[in-house]
Amino acid sequence: MNPPGLLRQGALRDFEAMHASTRWRTYIALHATFLSLADGDLRHEVQGALAAAERDLNDRIARSYQRLAALLGLRLRSDLHLTFDELATQLSATMRGFVLTAPACPDLIERQLRPGAFGSAGEAEWSRPALGITATALSFLEPDPAVEWDEERLARVRRMLEE
Incomplete structure (x- = not known):
């Protein structure tokens, strides 16, 4: 298994989808608009709606990375004492920064x-968003020593990735 390569491909797909999405541009515009609202009922109402949307997004990212980490035989680094929710927050902020920056750059x-990025074999094409997301994810994750990579597990992972 090649976790960096799989993260690279997933991050690039996520970035491309977000970059092309009018819904994401609207969501980001709502965040920017919120910053300019005067304190009052409207600002509190918008803040509540944005906070709920952020929690939902973060929960989905956390669950996705928790499943992905288990699939790839990874776990959260124990020395950091954090959760998948915290990892999701970091990944979301990193991706959002790339999406915001891309139109101007x-x-x-x-x-x-x-060649050999993140210890992978061979050469691969890396976009900066894929490199940044993979670097962020791998700084929080490590190989899970309890996972045995036998033929059965490899076959199961391949099947899941193909689906």
């Missing part, structure tokens, strides 16, 4: 060959 999404 179109070369941000260009891919470059990076």
Whole structure:
């Protein structure tokens, strides 16, 4: 299994989907608009709605990475004493930064060959968003020593990835 390669591919797909999404642009615009609202009922109402949306998004990202980590034989680094919710917050903020920056910096999404990135074998094309998301995820995750990579597990993981 190649966790960096799988994270790279997933991060690039997520970035491309968010970058192309009018819903995401609207969501980001709502956040920017919120910053300019005067204190009062409307600001508190918008803040509550944004907070609920953020919790929902963060929960979905956390569950997704928890499943992905288990699939790839990874766990949260024990020395950091954190949760998948905290990892999701970091990943979401990192991705959002790339999505916000991309329109002004179109070369941000260009891919470059990076031989052996994150200890992977061979060369792979990495965009900066994929590199940043993978670096963030791998800084919080480590191989789970309780996971045995036998033929049965490898076959199960391959089947799940194909689905």
